Amino acid sequence: MNLNETSNRPYEECGVFGVWGVPDAAALTALGLHALQHRGQEAAGIVSYDGERFHQHKGLGLVGEVFGDSRVIASLPGPVAIGHNRYATTGGTHVRNVQPLYADYEFGGLSVAHNGNLTNSATLKQALVKRGCIFQSMTDTEVFIHLIAISLYSNVLDRFLDAVKQVKGAYSLITLTPNDGLIGMRDPLGVRPLVLGRLPGHEVGNGGWVLSSETCALDIIGAEYVRDIEPGEVVVIDETGIRSLHPFGDQGARFCVFEHIYFARPDSVLEHVPVYEARKKIGAELALESGVEADVVVPVPDSGVPSAVGYAAQSNIPFELGIIRNHYVGRTFIEPTDQIRNLGVKMKHSANRAVLAGKRVILVDDSIVRGTTSRKIVDMVRAAGATEVHMRITSPPTKHPCFYGIDTPEESKLMAATHTVEEMAKAIGVESLAFVSFDGLYRALGHNGRAEGATRYCDACFTGDYPISLVDKEGNLVH
Numbered sequence: 001m002n003l004n005e006t007s008n009r010p011y012e013e014c015g016v017f018g019v020w021g022v023p024d025a026a027a028l029t030a031l032g033l034h035a036l037q038h039r040g041q042e043a044a045g046i047v048s049y050d051g052e053r054f055h056q057h058k059g060l061g062l063v064g065e066v067f068g069d070s071r072v073i074a075s076l077p078g079p080v081a082i083g084h085n086r087y088a089t090t091g092g093t094h095v096r097n098v099q100p101l102y103a104d105y106e107f108g109g110l111s112v113a114h115n116g117n118l119t120n121s122a123t124l125k126q127a128l129v130k131r132g133c134i135f136q137s138m139t140d141t142e143v144f145i146h147l148i149a150i151s152l153y154s155n156v157l158d159r160f161l162d163a164v165k166q167v168k169g170a171y172s173l174i175t176l177t178p179n180d181g182l183i184g185m186r187d188p189l190g191v192r193p194l195v196l197g198r199l200p201g202h203e204v205g206n207g208g209w210v211l212s213s214e215t216c217a218l219d220i221i222g223a224e225y226v227r228d229i230e231p232g233e234v235v236v237i238d239e240t241g242i243r244s245l246h247p248f249g250d251q252g253a254r255f256c257v258f259e260h261i262y263f264a265r266p267d268s269v270l271e272h273v274p275v276y277e278a279r280k281k282i283g284a285e286l287a288l289e290s291g292v293e294a295d296v297v298v299p300v301p302d303s304g305v306p307s308a309v310g311y312a313a314q315s316n317i318p319f320e321l322g323i324i325r326n327h328y329v330g331r332t333f334i335e336p337t338d339q340i341r342n343l344g345v346k347m348k349h350s351a352n353r354a355v356l357a358g359k360r361v362i363l364v365d366d367s368i369v370r371g372t373t374s375r376k377i378v379d380m381v382r383a384a385g386a387t388e389v390h391m392r393i394t395s396p397p398t399k400h401p402c403f404y405g406i407d408t409p410e411e412s413k414l415m416a417a418t419h420t421v422e423e424m425a426k427a428i429g430v431e432s433l434a435f436v437s438f439d440g441l442y443r444a445l446g447h448n449g450r451a452e453g454a455t456r457y458c459d460a461c462f463t464g465d466y467p468i469s470l471v472d473k474e475g476n477l478v479h
């Protein structure tokens with residue numbers, strides 16, 4: 001069962017960004033969010049702090065829509081700001097669920113931006129509501145707000161640590177506090193990414209620090225990549241410097257392998273691995289494992305492009321843009337019905353007849369979820385005159401839902417959960433279908449097959465091996 005009331009759509013997640021000690025912090029944050037737009041297109045928000053007051057602006061829509069007017073940025077003064085791009089995993093697309101969340105406490109204001117999903121938030125919420133907490137949103141993220149409020153510790157950092165020790169799930173957090181600075185944190189297994197960067201020229205007063213989901217947002221503002229925040233690490237940035245705490249000790253790391261396969265932008269570097277290179281290598285592994293005679297290798301844009309480059313190079317078959325993507329249709333379709341989603345795929349992709357007619361075609365994509373995209377693409381490619389269509393997928397079959405911040409549909413809607421590979425090939429209408437093997441995937445990421453990779457990554461949507469307990473699901477609780 002999926003935790004999301006609007007779960008009937010393809011997956012996405014969120015982007016978080018924060019800057020400390022720079023003029024125009026909100027403007028830089030808007031730029032950072034713009035670079036992270038691929039991580040969430042549903043809503044965007046920025047909260048800034050000017051040393052006395054917090055200011056916020058949030059809205060449904062793309063970053064350019066919410067922050068396109070310079071008067072909006074001007075209404076967010078201060079040298080510190082945090083921002084969030086949202087794609088809902090818990091709590092639907094409503095204004096009151098837009099992040100960063102903000103609350104007033106006896107110590108002043110506090111704002112939090114969260115990428116990930118908590119697996120015990122419904123359980124915690126039930127207890128918090130019984131204690132009298134009044135929730136303003138339907139997000140899982142809001143439990144942080146209340147756990148901090150009821151904590152008996154006196155300083156904000158201790159209250160924050162008290163709160164995170166009670167939650168389970170995936171969370172990369174950026175928290176803005178009045179006295180304890182900017183706090184960045186990754187959950188104990190580091191499922192979601194978070195990196196630290198620095199803008200040169202702002203060192204006076206310890207300024208210039210940046211926290212971001214991905215390195216592509218550092219590049220857009222000219223910040224230098226410093227390092228990844230470690231799994232379970234808390235960094236506290238204030239005028240006195242930057243401190244690092246490890247309140248959970250070392251519990252290992254289970255980074256989301258699907259970030260490498262699909263979510264992250266190809267120009268980002270995740271855990272020291274350039275995403276573009278990793279995707280090319282996965283494509284090359286796939287060509288070695290399940291090569292087939294053909295005339296052209298064609299990517300399914302966008303996310304299939306780097307791996308198709310790798311597949312084509314390895315197989316020595318020409319790479320061609322046989323499917324053209326309409327750039328005015330977003331990354332995913334939020335429409336709730338299959339009928340409209342089908343139309344959405346047609347609007348997004350069109351076949352390039354000049355490349356496809358009379359050719360044996362290998363299509364490369366990163367994943368098959370419901371099969372909506374593959375079915376439509378294959379029909380289009382055949383209608384454009386392809387004589388054979390072979391589909392190659394750079395992830396293993398997606399058989400299980402994600403509960404850690406990716407909005408996958410419930411299991412019964414995942415094509416690979418209800419079909420064998422042969423049945424899937426028949427259903428999408430291809431001559432052959434192959435997925436990368438687990439060992440091939442992990443080799444491409446620089447590991448010695450899955451035996452090694454499984455101790456470093458979460459791959460639960462492919463294996464069902466969930467590294468963090470699913471407390472709400474086990475207790476049959478939904479938000």
Ligand SMILES: O=P(O)(O)OC[C@H]1O[C@H](OP(=O)(O)OP(=O)(O)O)[C@H](O)[C@@H]1O
Nearest residue numbers: 301302303331332368369370371372373
């Ligand atoms: O089997 P389905 O349910 O159709 O979902 C799978 C498709 O969805 C994703 O693409 P998406 O259009 O979201 O984004 P992209 O442009 O980044 O590839 C993914 O890359 C697959 O192409």
Ligand SMILES: NC(=O)CC[C@H](N)C(=O)O
Nearest residue numbers: 013014088089090115116
């Ligand atoms: N995709 C995400 O990371 C979403 C964050 C949070 N769970 C929300 O729904 O707002």
Ligand code: SF4
Nearest residue numbers: 256402458459460461
């Ligand atoms: S279940 Fe899949 S998408 Fe979710 S965190 Fe794990 S690998 Fe990533």
Ligand SMILES: [Mg+2]
Nearest residue numbers: 301302303304
């Ligand atoms: Mg795609």
